[in-house]
Amino acid sequence: MTLKELALKRESCRSYKESVVSHKELKEIMETACLSPSACNSQPWRLIAAEGEKAKEVSAMIQKSGRNQFVEEASAFIAICETPAVLRAGVCFDQQHFAQMDVGMVTMLLTLAAADKGLSTCILGCFDEEGVKSALKIPAEIPLRLIVAVGHAKEPGVREKIRKPAAETICFNEWT
Numbered sequence: 001m002t003l004k005e006l007a008l009k010r011e012s013c014r015s016y017k018e019s020v021v022s023h024k025e026l027k028e029i030m031e032t033a034c035l036s037p038s039a040c041n042s043q044p045w046r047l048i049a050a051e052g053e054k055a056k057e058v059s060a061m062i063q064k065s066g067r068n069q070f071v072e073e074a075s076a077f078i079a080i081c082e083t084p085a086v087l088r089a090g091v092c093f094d095q096q097h098f099a100q101m102d103v104g105m106v107t108m109l110l111t112l113a114a115a116d117k118g119l120s121t122c123i124l125g126c127f128d129e130e131g132v133k134s135a136l137k138i139p140a141e142i143p144l145r146l147i148v149a150v151g152h153a154k155e156p157g158v159r160e161k162i163r164k165p166a167a168e169t170i171c172f173n174e175w176t
Ligand SMILES: Cc1cc2nc3c(=O)[nH]c(=O)nc-3n(C[C@H](O)[C@H](O)[C@H](O)COP(=O)(O)O)c2cc1C
Pocket: 010, 011, 012, 013, 014, 068, 122, 123, 124, 125, 126, 146, 161
């Protein structure tokens, strides 16, 4: 599979069948995700997989937000926490909050690694943060940025991607 084929295969799955994603698969996709780049190689993330009974607890806390009820069917969840980034001192590093970008990239690679294994995922930004943090014993001062639901899709096949026309999102040589 080419990278483009993998990017087309990865999609947000909101309907899962009753089928367990193994501990080994979860570990492998998390390890691949951690190959992601980060500012000053700071790797400001901690990924926590919730499986079995713990996944049910996390699912309940996600649904408590009043959204994302479909997660009931997911086999596992991977919580992506942002940890303090140690960056080399430098003017340009003060301008932006790189850690949050790094967290986005590790999440992206996680979903691609899952798709590469035939697993389906959905990135979740909406959940009861306090509830999930309590279930996973995440320290209060550590931000829980995203959760990725993982499972096996109920429906085979992939949807057509809906994206802005390329002219709106990419250009060459100058902003047009
Ligand atoms: C930061 C972020 C937060 C998201 N939060 C949710 C969410 O809470 N619930 C949900 O169903 N999808 C969520 N999504 C999935 C997006 O809706 C989805 O990626 C987008 O519509 C493109 O569709 P695709 O992933 O199938 O290509 C989130 C995606 C990102 C990147």
